Amino acid sequence: MHTRNPRIFKLGAICGILKAPLFMQSQIPLSKKGGPLFRQIYLRLREEILSGVYRSGEKLPSTREVAEQLNVSRTIVLLAYDQLLAEGFAVGRAGSGTFVSGHLIRSGPRKTSETVKLSLSRFGSAAAAAAASVSFPNRPKPPSRYDFAYGRTDVTIFPFEAWRRILLHHARMAPVREFEYGQAAGSPALREAICEHLRRSRAVVCDPTEVIVVSGSQQALDLVARVLVERGDRVAIEDPQYLGAREVLLAAGATLRPVPVDRDGLNPAKLPQDVSLVFVTPSHQFPTGAILPLGRRLALLEWATRMNLIIVENDNAGEFHSEGRPLESLQGLDTDGRTIYIGTFSRTIFPSLRIGYLIVPKSLVSSFTSAKWLCDQHTATLEQETLAEFLTNGMYERHLRRLRRKNTERRGKLLSAIRTYLGDRVEVTGDHSGTHIVLWPKKSVSESGIIAEAAKHSVGIYGISPYFLKRPSRTGLMLGYSRMNEAEIVEGVRRLSKII
Numbered sequence: 001m002h003t004r005n006p007r008i009f010k011l012g013a014i015c016g017i018l019k020a021p022l023f024m025q026s027q028i029p030l031s032k033k034g035g036p037l038f039r040q041i042y043l044r045l046r047e048e049i050l051s052g053v054y055r056s057g058e059k060l061p062s063t064r065e066v067a068e069q070l071n072v073s074r075t076i077v078l079l080a081y082d083q084l085l086a087e088g089f090a091v092g093r094a095g096s097g098t099f100v101s102g103h104l105i106r107s108g109p110r111k112t113s114e115t116v117k118l119s120l121s122r123f124g125s126a127a128a129a130a131a132a133s134v135s136f137p138n139r140p141k142p143p144s145r146y147d148f149a150y151g152r153t154d155v156t157i158f159p160f161e162a163w164r165r166i167l168l169h170h171a172r173m174a175p176v177r178e179f180e181y182g183q184a185a186g187s188p189a190l191r192e193a194i195c196e197h198l199r200r201s202r203a204v205v206c207d208p209t210e211v212i213v214v215s216g217s218q219q220a221l222d223l224v225a226r227v228l229v230e231r232g233d234r235v236a237i238e239d240p241q242y243l244g245a246r247e248v249l250l251a252a253g254a255t256l257r258p259v260p261v262d263r264d265g266l267n268p269a270k271l272p273q274d275v276s277l278v279f280v281t282p283s284h285q286f287p288t289g290a291i292l293p294l295g296r297r298l299a300l301l302e303w304a305t306r307m308n309l310i311i312v313e314n315d316n317a318g319e320f321h322s323e324g325r326p327l328e329s330l331q332g333l334d335t336d337g338r339t340i341y342i343g344t345f346s347r348t349i350f351p352s353l354r355i356g357y358l359i360v361p362k363s364l365v366s367s368f369t370s371a372k373w374l375c376d377q378h379t380a381t382l383e384q385e386t387l388a389e390f391l392t393n394g395m396y397e398r399h400l401r402r403l404r405r406k407n408t409e410r411r412g413k414l415l416s417a418i419r420t421y422l423g424d425r426v427e428v429t430g431d432h433s434g435t436h437i438v439l440w441p442k443k444s445v446s447e448s449g450i451i452a453e454a455a456k457h458s459v460g461i462y463g464i465s466p467y468f469l470k471r472p473s474r475t476g477l478m479l480g481y482s483r484m485n486e487a488e489i490v491e492g493v494r495r496l497s498k499i500i
Helices: 008-015 037-051 064-071 074-087 122-130 159-173 188-202 216-228 243-251 294-307 362-376 379-392 395-421 447-456 486-497
Strands: 015-018 028-029 088-092 097-100 211-215 236-239 253-262 279-282 309-313 338-344 357-358 424-427 437-442 477-480
Touching: 008 309, 028 037, 037 074, 037 294, 064 074, 074 088, 074 097, 074 309, 088 294, 122 243, 159 309, 159 379, 188 338, 188 379, 211 216, 211 362, 216 309, 216 338, 216 362, 236 243, 294 309, 362 379, 379 395, 395 424, 395 437, 395 486, 447 477
Parallel strands: 236 253, 236 279, 279 309, 309 338
Antiparallel strands: 015 028, 088 097, 211 357, 338 357, 424 437, 437 477
């Protein structure tokens, strides 16, 4: 009589790979980390049925035999067989046992993705082509000790305890109806709070009906492309420009018309005459950091009126400025109602929140609201309600003041270190807003070479060339500072000075 040894079961069946008896045609590996044992057995048998190890009509080993050979409870094997029977991979015959279903078609071994050629839509092909230039969080490179990464926020100073309290309050107290599907345009409370905040901080002219809550500014850009861009449309875009906007437009089939950027941002005098849309980042040109002066803002609006087209204002870093009040939004100067304003809380609160917003002219509200519904129906309601309270009770503005103060201190330390260690070897732009600056070496240097050499000294810096449509005439290096302490900033620049 067979006696199960618990020690053998633990060490053998769970941790090792046990051979099945002679009547079984394969091995069933059981792993401590592989999930429930019955599911491991089921998945293995399913795979072998599909691949033809067990053929149609062939009898499967009895549950008792499998249990004895794997040294597991027969109940576990019965659960696995029940799943096979329920899904139609096997049939039971009274008094005879369990057999592979007769109608199954043998699929053979699973092919690798490289051997199967699947057709893509035009959008799918464009998305595949963009894979090399788009930054995916799931494939980061190992960070350097002194990493001047840009486009980040310092999540360590965010008041998470207060946020959790508000979130928990809404989770506990919200009526059941709030957990149904929400409005596509967003929570009314959040739309009102966003509108009120933007009126005060960015001089945006809007009412809550013109606010559409989206899942981050990237979805806002995607909605703009879906609603306003036809394949082949010519779109004016800054050069260099934000990759998220560029790749969305290319995927939509737009023909991009680059407009050169100088120390004052986009030059309206160089805008082409054959475009249907223009994308700008006037408050902090990305990536150079230039701020579009009032004269150019008014000239851009006059040009848009004359050409009868729409301006898309991506205010990617409008909340960050170092000296006095920043220039207010381009949208606030627009008396015709032809500017779409995009903002996000990912840069000021924390990236995983994924809440942004569009301010659209009233004539476009219906189209954009429907487009938002078609994408994902609506943004998560509980987070919207939490953010609405965070905005209305003043906590957001207090957090912004702390964030601005901290970034101003870091920026000051970075600029001081550059003056000390690099002196007149470089030119600096973007030092009045945002959370990164750009170093322009005055001597001709290789961008890739200097980045690689800096990495050898544990310094992470980033080239500006990928953001250009046309080949840049000089080398630029982007240095973010929002996640570094002052000592790290100084040491990073000191090490960099030995390379430049």
